Structure formats: C-alpha cells, structure tokens
Amino acid sequence: MQIKPTALLSGIVRHFLVVESDTQSTMRIFSDGNTGIVFNYGDTLFYQNEMQPGPASLPVSFLYGQLDAYRNVWAHGSIRLLIAVLYPFGAAALFKIPASELRNQIVGCDDCFKTDVELVNDEIASLPAIHDKIRAAEHFLLSQLHGSGSGNALVTHAINVIHSQNGLVPVTQLAALTGVTERQLQRKFEEQIGISPKRYAGVTRMQYALRMLRKKSTDLSLAGIACESGFFDQAHLIREMKNLSGLTPGQYLSPTNVLAANFVRLGH
Structure with missing residues (x-):
C-alpha cells in the first residue's frame, strides 16, 4: 500500500509504503534508486551483517542508503513496517551530509536524528489506524526538516x-x-x-x-x-x-511474492 505524503514533505518523501505480513518469511530488498526511513511496529527484524558471522537485529527505526547489492531481512513473528520512501536526494537533503557516506549503510534513527526517536517509535506502534501512524511519522520528519527540503x-x-x-x-x-x-x-x-x-x-x-x-x-x-x-x-x-x-523473472513474479517494486518475499 502506497500513500502520498503531506504537501509539506512532498519535496523529500516520494510516498509512504506499508508492509504487513503474519507469515514468517525472509524478504529481499534491492535498489530502486531511492533511500528510505523504516519504522518497525511489528516484531524485531534481522539481517545478515557482513561484519559478523551471525544475523544482526535491526533498530526499531532506521535509515537505509543506496544499495549496491541486495539484502535479506526477516522476522520470527509478524512484520509491520511503515517506510518513508525518500527521493534519491532525500537522505542528503534531510541530514545535510554527502549521500555517498550512507551508501550501503543501515543506520539507526537514534544515530541520525538529534531528538528522541523512541517517542515517535512508541507513538507509531500504539496508534491503531495506518493514517494516524503516517501522520505521526510526518510530524516527526517535519520537525527534523531544517532549511531546504528538496534536492540540488x-x-x-x-x-x-x-x-x-x-x-x-x-x-x-x-x-x-x-x-x-x-x-x-x-x-x-x-x-x-x-x-x-x-x-x-x-x-x-x-x-x-x-x-x-x-x-x-x-x-x-x-x-x-x-x-x-x-x-x-x-x-x-x-x-x-x-x-x-539475485532473482530470475520467474522468481520475482511468483504469486504473493512482490510486496513492493524492490521488496520481495522469498518464503519461509
């Protein structure tokens, strides 16, 4: 499900994406040219960190930069994700740092934003309706937007x-x-x-x-x-x-697999 952002964020957020699943599965994310901020209001997400032998847990909310290679993420329970899909220049415009520093990086929002991220995480998790969760995320992002909210x-x-x-x-x-x-x-x-x-x-x-x-x-x-x-x-x-x-066209188009253009369910 894709939802357009408020006009005040339309120069930096392309759309909000909601991904929900109660089926335990591994999901694959690969590059679509955009970056994004993920708010997780379900069970803990895990991914394979190249810096350590075993899986690593992802923060409750995190930013991902441009990806050179696909990544697999999974949860042992329910998947509940609200993703602010940013325009390609969105991360650089929002954080005022060279986007090259975020390439292939997954960074916890606690390390990105100066304000208390735990408050918005709790708010998004507690609100029952999707549009209320999006409104909370928008309010948070607007509070972080200083100066120009668009790209070069x-x-x-x-x-x-x-x-x-x-x-x-x-x-x-x-x-x-x-x-x-x-x-x-x-x-x-x-x-x-x-x-x-x-x-x-x-x-x-x-x-x-x-x-x-x-x-x-x-x-x-x-x-x-x-x-x-x-x-x-x-x-x-x-x-x-x-x-x-990492997928063939047939694997990409398997029934119920495509959650978003660059976000695919791989199975159990």
Whole structure:
C-alpha cells in the first residue's frame, strides 16, 4: 500500500509504503534508486551483517542508503513496517551530509536524528489506524526538516531526464543536457544521491523492465521486454536482474511474492 505524503514533505518523501505480513518469511530488498526511513511496529527484524558471522537485529527505526547489492531481512513473528520512501536526494537533503557516506549503510534513527526517536517509535506502534501512524511519522520528519527540503536543481533535472527516458540515456548526453562536464555530474550525483549517474540510470532501466513484468496485461514476451527496456537480449536482462536482485523473472513474479517494486518475499 502506497500513500502520498503531506504537501509539506512532498519535496523529500516520494510516498509512504506499508508492509504487513503474519507469515514468517525472509524478504529481499534491492535498489530502486531511492533511500528510505523504516519504522518497525511489528516484531524485531534481522539481517545478515557482513561484519559478523551471525544475523544482526535491526533498530526499531532506521535509515537505509543506496544499495549496491541486495539484502535479506526477516522476522520470527509478524512484520509491520511503515517506510518513508525518500527521493534519491532525500537522505542528503534531510541530514545535510554527502549521500555517498550512507551508501550501503543501515543506520539507526537514534544515530541520525538529534531528538528522541523512541517517542515517535512508541507513538507509531500504539496508534491503531495506518493514517494516524503516517501522520505521526510526518510530524516527526517535519520537525527534523531544517532549511531546504528538496534536492540540488542540477541533480533533480538530471533525474527527471533519466526517468523520462526510462534510464536509456548515456552519461555524455545527460551531461550535455544539464550543461556540466561528466566529471562534475558524477561528483554531484555522488554528493546528492550516493551513486554515479550511470549506476542510477541502470537501476532506472531495470525498474522500468520490472514494471513491464508486473503488468499482467502486457503482450510482450520476456525477450520483448528486454528489447523495449534497452537490454541486448533476454539473457542480458536476466543476468542484470540477478546482479541487482539475485532473482530470475520467474522468481520475482511468483504469486504473493512482490510486496513492493524492490521488496520481495522469498518464503519461509
């Protein structure tokens, strides 16, 4: 379930996403070009931390930056997540730090925000209705928003161009359209988004292919989707999809698996 934010947050929050499940399962998250803030009002979430051999528990609320590789998360009970999906530049705009520092990071909100995060965590958990939980999250985020709540104009323009072309735009052309050198564009993307323009365009192209996959009414075959979304052939699409998500198209589209575009239930 996706819900649009209040107008006051519309420059930084793309939408709120609600994920609820009572089935014990592992879930996989992979890059869609956005970052996000997760408020967990269910049972404790766990993930595999590369820095230690066993699983690690996630904070009740946390921020995730741009992801280079997919991650698996799971709970031993109910899953109840309210996710503020930020625009690609949202983390840098909100925290006033280079987005590159958040790349591949999961950071507890206690370490991100100066105010007492436990209060909003408790409030979100105690409120019965989803719209009330979202209102509490919005009030909290607005209290943290100091100064500009939007991204750099050059980067925003570049992102709009990338999306208008479904990711099928070379970096040379993107630099020419934004009036800067490729090196300047690269630096701005690293600062504001946390990944390169080439990487962002590639993720956008894959998300375009996944949207076509999810459309039940499409008449295109997998080979047709690959061609339409700018891949050399079906094998190229499958290879790139596995690199991004670890999944084949068939695994991605298994019944009840897709919780969000980049959030998939893997099973028990």
